[in-house]
Amino acid sequence: MSANPDRNAKSKYKRILLKLSGEALMGDGDFGIDPKVLDRMALEIGQLVGIGVQVGIVIGGGNLFRGAALHAAGMERVTGDHMGMLATVMNALAMRDALERSNIRSRVMSAIPMSGVVEHYDRRTAIRYLTSGDVVIFSAGTGNPFFTTDSAACLRGIEIDADVIIKATKVDGVYDKDPVKFSEAVKYDRLGYDEVLDQKLGVMDLTAICLVRDHDMPVRVFDMTKPGALLNLVVGGKEGTLIDRG
Numbered sequence: 001m002s003a004n005p006d007r008n009a010k011s012k013y014k015r016i017l018l019k020l021s022g023e024a025l026m027g028d029g030d031f032g033i034d035p036k037v038l039d040r041m042a043l044e045i046g047q048l049v050g051i052g053v054q055v056g057i058v059i060g061g062g063n064l065f066r067g068a069a070l071h072a073a074g075m076e077r078v079t080g081d082h083m084g085m086l087a088t089v090m091n092a093l094a095m096r097d098a099l100e101r102s103n104i105r106s107r108v109m110s111a112i113p114m115s116g117v118v119e120h121y122d123r124r125t126a127i128r129y130l131t132s133g134d135v136v137i138f139s140a141g142t143g144n145p146f147f148t149t150d151s152a153a154c155l156r157g158i159e160i161d162a163d164v165i166i167k168a169t170k171v172d173g174v175y176d177k178d179p180v181k182f183s184e185a186v187k188y189d190r191l192g193y194d195e196v197l198d199q200k201l202g203v204m205d206l207t208a209i210c211l212v213r214d215h216d217m218p219v220r221v222f223d224m225t226k227p228g229a230l231l232n233l234v235v236g237g238k239e240g241t242l243i244d245r246g
């Protein structure tokens with residue numbers, strides 16, 4: 001995989017919102033952040049910036065904390081969700097660090113004000129940064145409990161007028177059932193929002209799917225562990241599953 005892709009490669013998209021799984025940041029571990037994973041992601045994101053794509057990012061927090069899991073262990077749910085959102089800020093800082101080490105200009109914005117650490121989210125400022133070529137990492141989810149970073153990714157993607165939401169995960173697309181649990185699961189190349197909702201396909205939470213359906217925002221789900229897949233997808237290659245109005 002080259003850090004300098006073909007500069008003549010043409011992106012299908014001008015602006016994307018990339019949702020990165022927090023869990024994927026763990027690599028082979030079972031908690032925290034593997035710097036090697038971050039560096040590889042930074043390299044792949046840099047390839048997109050190199051061909052002129054404007055990149056907004058939302059990172060999950062599942063490698064650190066999830067409110068629902070903390071609640072199941074006895075914590076008050078809203079406190080758990082606040083911890084989950086703070087976890088996404090930590091992941092965002094780690095990703096910015098990896099991007100900057102690869103000489104990719106980047107910004108972190110937070111839905112929860114955190115003066116002195118990161119900028120507070122402001123849509124117009126975010127769009128200005130994206131237009132000037134900076135990668136913008138949107139952290140702290142939506143800023144509200146009871147949501148997920150999938151919903152935050154869809155929300156920010158719609159707000160910044162992205163051409164597509166790209167969900168980078170550990171499976172290579174959307175299946176008729178969870179492929180991690182069922183080896184016989186069958187993959188879709190493309191399916192409609194209502195099919196995801198009707199079949200309650202768990203690749204993304206249903207609140208997020210309702211949001212993208214209502215705003216006709218396409219979502220592509222692909223395997224981030226496959227080297228080169230992100231660039232291939234962005235230049236129009238066949239990767240993962242497309243969810244749209246069908």
Ligand SMILES: Nc1ncnc2c1ncn2[C@@H]1O[C@H](COP(=O)(O)OP(=O)(O)OP(=O)(O)O)[C@@H](O)[C@H]1O
Nearest residue numbers: 021022023060061062169174175177178180202203
């Ligand atoms: N029908 C399905 N098709 C594909 N994946 C599915 C499906 N149902 C459940 N999944 C599961 O959804 C997971 C994708 O979610 P992902 O790990 O990206 O989690 P997340 O909760 O969005 O991220 P985070 O780790 O940041 O919390 C896959 O690992 C897969 O096991």
Ligand SMILES: O=c1ccn([C@@H]2O[C@H](COP(=O)(O)O)[C@@H](O)[C@H]2O)c(=O)[nH]1
Nearest residue numbers: 060061067081084085141142147148149
């Ligand atoms: O808008 C949001 C987004 C997230 N949370 C909490 O953070 C964790 C981590 O996010 P994941 O999407 O699960 O990776 C999530 O479980 C929630 O507890 C939130 O409250 N609001």
